[in-house]
Amino acid sequence: MSECIVITSGKGGVGKTTTTANLGVALAMQGARVCVVDADIGLRNLDVILGLENRIVYDLVQYIEGKCRLSQALIRDKREENLYLLPAAQTREKTAVSPYQMRELIYELKQDFHYILVDCPAGIEQGFKNAIAGADRAIVVTTPEMSAIRDADRIIGLIEAAELPEPHLLINRYRDGMVRRGDMLNKDDILEILATPLLGVIPEAEDIIISANRGYPVSYLPNSPVGGAYRNMARRINGDFDNMESLNQNKGLWNSVKRWIGIDSFSEVNG
Amino acid sequence: MRNTLKKFFGATNQSKDEAKRRLKLLLIHDQLDLTPDQIENMKHDIMGVVRQYLVINEEEADFRLDHVDEHIALVTSLPVAKIRENNG
Numbered sequence: 001m002s003e004c005i006v007i008t009s010g011k012g013g014v015g016k017t018t019t020t021a022n023l024g025v026a027l028a029m030q031g032a033r034v035c036v037v038d039a040d041i042g043l044r045n046l047d048v049i050l051g052l053e054n055r056i057v058y059d060l061v062q063y064i065e066g067k068c069r070l071s072q073a074l075i076r077d078k079r080e081e082n083l084y085l086l087p088a089a090q091t092r093e094k095t096a097v098s099p100y101q102m103r104e105l106i107y108e109l110k111q112d113f114h115y116i117l118v119d120c121p122a123g124i125e126q127g128f129k130n131a132i133a134g135a136d137r138a139i140v141v142t143t144p145e146m147s148a149i150r151d152a153d154r155i156i157g158l159i160e161a162a163e164l165p166e167p168h169l170l171i172n173r174y175r176d177g178m179v180r181r182g183d184m185l186n187k188d189d190i191l192e193i194l195a196t197p198l199l200g201v202i203p204e205a206e207d208i209i210i211s212a213n214r215g216y217p218v219s220y221l222p223n224s225p226v227g228g229a230y231r232n233m234a235r236r237i238n239g240d241f242d243n244m245e246s247l248n249q250n251k252g253l254w255n256s257v258k259r260w261i262g263i264d265s266f267s268e269v270n271g
Numbered sequence: 272m273r274n275t276l277k278k279f280f281g282a283t284n285q286s287k288d289e290a291k292r293r294l295k296l297l298l299i300h301d302q303l304d305l306t307p308d309q310i311e312n313m314k315h316d317i318m319g320v321v322r323q324y325l326v327i328n329e330e331e332a333d334f335r336l337d338h339v340d341e342h343i344a345l346v347t348s349l350p351v352a353k354i355r356e357n358n359g
Contacts, residue, residue, distance in 0.1 A: 053297055057308045091304050213290035 002110035005117050005237070006039075006135035008159075010151030012122030014143050015172040018208060018217075020119040021049040022227070023139075025219035026234030028083035032114040035074065037086045037105075039131040040121035041096055044088035050077065051215020052085055060105070061089035061096045070108055079220060084113070094126040099133035106134025115237075124158060132159065138167035139199055144174060144185040149193060156196055168199035170233070175204045200233040202226060299336045299343050310336070317347075326352040 007020045017040075024036040038046035041061060047053040055075045058068040063086075077083035086109070089096065109116045120131035132138065138159050142152040152169070159167050171190055178184035185193075187201055205226045211218045218227040219234075300306075305313075314334045321327060333348040 048293070048297065053293070053300075057306050090301055210286045213286035213293075215289075215293065 002114055002116065003137070004106045004110065004135045005115065006120050006132050006138045007117060007141060008120035008128065008131065008138055008155055009122065009141040009148070010124060010155040011142075011148045014141050014148050015202070015208075016122075016141050017045050017049050017119050018212070019139070019141050019170060019172065019202075019230075020046060020117050021217045022219040022230040023234055023237065024050075024083055024115075024117050025077075025080060025217045026227075026231045027115050027117075027238060028077070028080045029219065029231070030234055030238055031082065032238065033082050033112070034115045034117065035084045035086060035109050035113040037109070037116060037118045038088035039102070039118050039127065041088045041092050041094050041127065041130075042090065043121065044090050046119050047075075047085060047087050048215060049212055050085055050217065052077065052087075053215070056087045059087045059089040061092050064097055064101050064105060094121070094130065097130050099129050102130045102133040104134075124154065128155075128158070132162055132164065135164060137165050139170055140167045140194075140196065141170045141172055142190065142194070143172050144179070144190060149185070149190060153194055156194060167196060169194060169196045170199045171201045173204040174201050199236060200229060202229050295338060296336075299338065302343060303336065318349075321349060324355060325349075326355060328352045 007016050007023070009016050017038075020036050024034050028034040036046060036050070037060065038044045039060075040046075044059075047056055052075050055078075058073040060073065062068050063070055063073040074084045074086055077085065106116055106118075116134075118131050118135060121127035140152050140155055140159070142148045156167055169191070171187060174187070175184055179186045187198070191198055203226060205218075207218045207221070207224050207226045211221070217230075218224045219230045221227045317334075318327065318329070318332070328350040331348075331350045333346070335346055337344055337346045339346070
């Protein structure tokens with residue numbers, strides 16, 4: 001059975017592309033055949049985060065316009081043979097593709113992949129509509145900031161309106177020190193405001209910047225705590241979203257954060 | 272955390288240098304809207320023309336797009352092994 005998951009946020013710069021890349025890598029490492037699709041036509045970046053920017057010959061728009069075969073547009077990851085990238089066009093506009101064409105494309109990809117992860121552009125216009133068109137469910141990425149949470153709320157409403165199942169929330173750039181000082185909204189605050197089940201929490205980490213510099217997602221790094229957090233999240237996706245309900249009930253902030261980050265080794269690394 | 276990455280990649284090569292190198296190349300390609308395939312084809316065609324006049328040491332040929340001052344330049348270095356006989 002195949003599933004198409006769109007990674008969206010409303011606000012830009014909260015980590016959609018990094019999330020898509022790392023979940024894609026982690027799911028592929030766990031044995032699934034994965035295609036990550038860059039739906040940000042005109043501003044592609046998923047190729048850069050994956051370090052595949054020099055391998056692009058054809059793109060999503062060229063495939064949709066019949067200028068190449070799907071197999072020609074797909075780029076196999078150089079490290080993980082189960083992982084493929086379908087890059088966006090860089091010099092076209094969002095209107096180059098329609099929601100109908102996206103649904104057709106996702107249907108095609110489902111013949112060959114277990115998971116299709118769609119990296120949604122920021123905003124709520126045509127690019128967003130295209131990105132959710134073929135999706136079976138959504139992951140909403142937010143950060144513990146006012147503006148990101150507000151936009152996440154708007155996006156959650158639009159996902160409901162599009163009659164997709166209830167999305168899951170990924171809280172990115174979580175700064176435990178600030179949370180403990182009471183200077184940052186904590187996980188439970190955010191969940192209370194957005195009333196959306198949690199997929200996981202990713203701590204703010206230098207690893208993410210370094211790995212973007214290298215084009216080498218942290219999910220590949222066996223000893224990276226953040227990589228571990230992504231791998232745990234991928235396991236939850238690979239299992240059943242519904243099984244997470246019990247975990248969502250957990251009390252005790254730091255313990256539950258540690259559980260969601262998925263690393264008891266986190267404290268060892270920092271201290 | 273950083274040590275994990277450093278160990279993994281080797282400490283000498285700073286990641287920001289890699290980011291800068293990748294970005295420069297990326298921006299050139301974005302501005303020209305040329306695929307790696309097209310650049311490879313152009314290289315092939317240019318070499319074809321040069322080959323009519325010169326014998327080039329193709330192993331050592333360097334062929335790349337780069338920033339020179341404010342402009343994008345096609346920078347080539349084609350070491351000449353010898354001049355073809357029968358020229359002219």
